[in-house]
Amino acid sequence: MSADGWSSVLVLGGIRSGKSAFAESLVAAAPSVRYVATAAGGEDDPEWRGRIEAHQRRRPQSWTTEETGADPGRLAALLAEAKPDETLLVDDLGGWVATLLDPANQPNDDVATVAALAEAVHACAARLVVVSPEVGLSLVPATAVGRAFVDALGTANQALADACDRVAFVVAGRPTWLKSTAADPGIVTDLQAEEGTTQVEGTTQGGRAPHNAMAAATPARVTTAAAAAPLTTPSASTTTFEPVDPGTVIEAGMDLPLPDSDAGPDARDRLERLDLPGAGIGALLEAVEFAAATQGTATPRPWGPVRVLLVDGRHAGGASAGSDPAESDRRAAEAESGEGALARLAATADADIAVVRVPPSGAMEDGAVLDAATVDAALRQGWELAATAAEDGREALVIGACGTGTEAAATAVVAATTGAEPVATLPRVLVPGARYDDDAWMRRCAAVRDAMHRIRQEPRGAKDVLAQLGGADLAVATGALLGAAARRMPVFLDGPLGIAAGLVARDLASQSRHWCLLADAGRLQLVRQGADVLGLTPVLDLGLDLGEGANTLAALPLLRSAIALAAALPVHPTLLTTPGDAGLSENDEPGQGDDEEATFAEPEPHGPGPASA
Incomplete structure (x- = not known):
């Protein structure tokens, strides 16, 4: 044994x-x-x-x-x-x-x-x-x-x-x-947390020993809310997440599967022969190719239900300058109760929302924001969140955030992994009332600058970056991306958190980026520059700035429509060559649809040509 x-x-x-x-x-x-x-x-x-x-x-x-x-x-x-x-x-x-x-x-x-x-x-x-x-x-x-x-x-x-x-x-x-017995290591005897169970410090629900350091200290709490309908408010059920596969080791050099390299080009070639009006589907071709590669077929189907992982993390120090923790709590509560912009968009995109509350992270300018054990535990939490989504029948993940200080942490991670200039990529601080708080932006810049100076001689491995700069929310998002790639599940990156997680996941397993799609880059330079390093071209250029997760949900129905159209339309009648296919009948003249009998005849000119002239 x-x-x-x-x-x-x-x-x-x-x-x-x-x-x-x-x-x-x-x-x-x-x-x-x-x-x-x-x-x-x-x-x-x-x-x-x-x-x-x-x-x-x-x-x-x-x-x-x-x-x-x-x-x-x-x-x-x-x-x-x-x-x-x-x-x-x-x-x-x-x-x-x-x-x-x-x-x-x-x-x-x-x-x-x-x-x-x-x-x-x-x-x-x-x-x-x-x-x-x-x-x-x-x-x-x-x-x-x-x-x-x-x-x-x-x-x-x-x-x-x-x-x-x-x-x-x-x-x-x-x-x-x-x-089995509850004392057996690595065996979870009850995967469903009962509502109303009290958390006891040092244990998980049911009195079981914690699986990792994060669970022992502050378990990530996951609240899954059904997508909101326009005029109804669905109820939310709260569960405490516990990993079910403690044997997975997330480290650099992981070998994950790759999408089908032939299916995407085959889907592109197939679109050229379809009975499409006009010049085709334009930029939406990128979504069709991505769906074909991840599904391994030249005729992909639109994605079914998706899950939004809304990660609620809190960063101490200057990274959260200008942020209101109460506002983050309100956004998370709205998502749980099926209210607010994100929940409304989820209702139209066949999506549900899982609010993931992670432990707080330290001030990046003062020292490491997480210890190594907590980084490993957070990665495992994200990996299992992807596994849970797959088991629940979700066909894609959307990674978003509603915490405080996430944009500054993502800026620091992008700067550390790509060499980008933080001042040029750090988003401005927008406060309620459509007003920018430039004083808070400068304090965030100072925190990122001091953190980058502090780690100038430190290792820049993926886990090192998460421990020194990223924090628990970025680590959970990275683990979710890797877990989805391991299960051949597409991931929609949206906003600074998703892009930063994609860069860290790439350094752990290079195959992971091939399972990512960027529906719309929005107006943030941080997202555009990180996506360029990842090799991701935004499908659309709508300039949406609805917040992390909402941009993808707004664009998802259009992407699904393009994929469904590409799968449903027949070949253009003029390109059919076999009698009996749509557009030809058995009464057509001999050789009209037979490639073997057809011969090419050069047309006769109707006037003077280059030779006769």
């Missing part, structure tokens, strides 16, 4: 329960994973093939795949051959049982085969996660074949539950541990 309490886990759950996504989160920290696919067939079933492709898109590029669908005995042999330093994910046992019961594999001693598999799981030297459907809660099937499948799978589940160190049951995306 490994140091964190388990070497093998059985994950049970019903259809569409989220069991596969949870199983994948258990092994997300492994440098490489052998994914064992047990399903056979499906070539003639588009719906089944679609499910398989959805699973494939979620897997990081560092994973390898083993197919055992043709031979049920191959699974036990593969487990026996596994090495101690390997990680295996078997998904799922239902496909294995279906193959076992296939008439082509009979006669067969099914009970002995299941027992052999259970013994192989128990003796497996590798770290192992097995996914299996739970069929014990349904009605008894009406057919003999159905009853045989249920009986065999139920027997297999019981045998593997005995053989595995841990057993989890997933319902509606929420795992419950059936075989």
